[in-house]
Amino acid sequence: MQSIGIIGVGEIGRAMVEGLRDGGGASPEVFLSPRGARTAAELSERFEGVHVCADNQGVLDRSEVVIIAVRRQDHHEALAGLTVDDDRTVVNLMAGVATDDLRRTLATGAPIVRAIPLPAVRERRSVTVTCPSHPVVDALFEELGGALPVPDEDAFNVFSALTGTLTAHYAYLATLTSWATGHGIASDAADRYVRGLFQNVGRSLSDGTRPLHRLAADHETPKGNNERIRTTWFDPANAATLKKALDGLLGDLKQDGAPAPRGR
Known part of the structure; x- marks a missing residue:
């Protein structure tokens, strides 16, 4: 070429x-x-x-x-x-x-x-x-x-x-930093820590030998902190809401003349 x-x-x-x-x-x-x-x-x-x-x-x-x-x-x-x-x-x-x-x-x-x-x-x-x-x-x-x-x-x-889930991920991270600052943590310190925390998560994704559900299980301890947040916040109702939003976006993408998505 x-x-x-x-x-x-x-x-x-x-x-x-x-x-x-x-x-x-x-x-x-x-x-x-x-x-x-x-x-x-x-x-x-x-x-x-x-x-x-x-x-x-x-x-x-x-x-x-x-x-x-x-x-x-x-x-x-x-x-x-x-x-x-x-x-x-x-x-x-x-x-x-x-x-x-x-x-x-x-x-x-x-x-x-x-x-x-x-x-x-x-x-x-x-x-x-x-x-x-x-x-x-x-x-x-x-x-x-x-x-x-x-x-x-x-x-x-x-x-x-x-691809429509990308900015939701950034907003999730911003919500974590906002929560921390609400509990007295300096905003720059909260931002730095959350970035480092999820950069490490990103690096673990390069391990293609483990499916995503296995990575999630490997990063939590039974009855530990991660399991608590996953099961109390990201519960079946939360997961169903996410899937419903994706179904709605997919329907728009399939329809000729549907309202344009605001971006990827």
Whole structure:
């Protein structure tokens, strides 16, 4: 692959560029759309071989693989009237925009692959779900931490819904620090401790030999502190509420024209 284009240079677009250019070795030329002008200009200044095009058609004309990362509610306006040659490969990062919808908008016979890269692609340690499997696209994301192809959009939407839990996790950590400060702990000390506590949890996740339920069991003692919080706070009713929220998000992702999720 000699060239990659990105239309819609937000946080994920930035992370992909950084992952590609900071990884060492040869990397493809990158062409950025003027959407997200400040980010695009900054990336072009930082990295050799990263260019900002005058418009979205310029990105398409110069790129073998084109990544579309505009906001879901803006995609008809941003992509209308563009010409996408059939020898291009289109990668759709827009949550809730099905392949058939995007193909109608672009009026192209080019391969279209959906993907869910996360910000950790900048460090080349994020597994990216793709649909359907495509050798060029999967190879691209393997370079950025790994590819996880799924066979159809029903499965893809389940993974897309899972990404909607990220900020809830951060809010959970913020609630822990808030609780501690409410009991007289300095906010910076509480923040530092909670970050360190869960960074260690994150490192344990790299142990792929133990399933998640086994990790949970290995980190608690019968009738100990962890078991007490898990069973009194994260009880069956709490778990059912979480699953209900995920079911609602999944239903929206499956519906054409459903309200756009606020983000991943």
